[in-house]
Amino acid sequence: MECFEVDTKIISYLDHSLKDEELQEFLAHLEQCPSCRGEVELLFTLMEGLNQMDEEEIQISDFHAAFQERRQQQMKDVVGRKKVRRFTDRMILLFVFLMVLIGFLYGFFHIYEYRMQYIAQKENIIYEQQISID
Ligand SMILES: [Zn+2]
Secondary structure (H helix, E strand, C coil): CCHHHHHHHHHHHHCCCCCHHHHHHHHHHHHHCHHHHHHHHHHHHHHHHHHHHHHCCCCCCCHHHHHHHHHHHHHHHHHHHHHHHHHHHHHHHHHHHHHHHHHHHHHHHHHHHHHHHHHHHHHHHHHHHHHHHC
16 A cells, blocks of 8 residues: 555544455555654544543543554454454355265266166166067
C-alpha cells in the first residue's frame, strides 16, 4: 500500500470498517512508514480524545501507547482470522475431494456390477441355446 492510499483509508480504519485484507496492508504500511503512522496517530488521538470528552471520564491517558497497542492487537486478530479461514478452506476442499472420490468409486462399482450381470445373462442365453439345440 502507498502513502496516498493510506490517506484515503484513514477514516475507514478509525471506523473499524476496513476489510481484513485492507487492514493488514494498512497496518503493514504504518509499521514501516513513520510519516503515515504519525498522521494516523494524530487522528486517532483526536477522535479518542473527543470520545472521552463526551463520556466525561478518562479511559486513555497515553494515546501513543494506546495507538501502538491497538495496532498490534489488530494485526494479531487479522492474522488469526486468516489462519482460521485458510483451515476452513482446506477442510471444504478435502470434503469436496472425498465426495468426488466416493462418487467416482460408487459409479465405478455400479458399472462393474452391471457389466457382470450383462455377461452372466449372455452366458445364460448361450447355455439355453445350446440346450435347445441338443
Ligand atoms: Zn506512508
